[in-house]
Amino acid sequence: MHPLYHLLITFILRLLLCLLVVTGGQELAITLLIAPMALAPLLACAGSWRGVNTLHDPHTGSPVDTPSTLTVTPLLDGRFARLDYTWRYDGKPQEGVMLVGFQKKDEVATAHWIDTWHMGEQVLACAGRAQEGGALSVLGSYAVPGHPDWGWRIEVYPDAGHSLRIVMFNLSPEGEEWPAVEASYTPAPDAAKAA
16 A cells, blocks of 8 residues: 555544544544554444345346345444344345454454355355455355355445445356345434434
8 A cells, every 4th residue: 555545544534533522423533543444434334324235136137125224333442343234035134244354464354244144054254455445355255065165255335424335246166256235325314313
């Protein structure tokens, strides 16, 4: 990463922290001070979100939109972010959780993902990189009986106070990829009133 980019991000985060303290957000400001720089944009999205989950249904080959909620919670003084979300499939409620972290020493973003529809009783462990602008991209793999493992990539695009997007891709052993999930969120109306 270019040193000037790092200075600019540091300046912007310090300005954001000052604004949070002035407007009464001391707890979030302290979390962001302690948090790894790579997680700061996601942690700045702490709170409740509402949006649409688009599942690219593997059974029908068609995208299916359902209402979705998302809550972003900083954990362990900002060392991790937990993303709890809900959506529906065939009228039945579904839910998922992602625990996102960043290992500063190795500059590795991590995510551990569970979801009632996609994962069943398994946990998908993923690792990857933080991208410029605060986006995270992590990759995991899962077993397919009788075939080589398939890959699953999760991308998280935080834009504090405005939007949050989560995109997931299914990756074949041959390197082909297909969109699996696209979820787009804006701050929940009750969260905006509480601010």
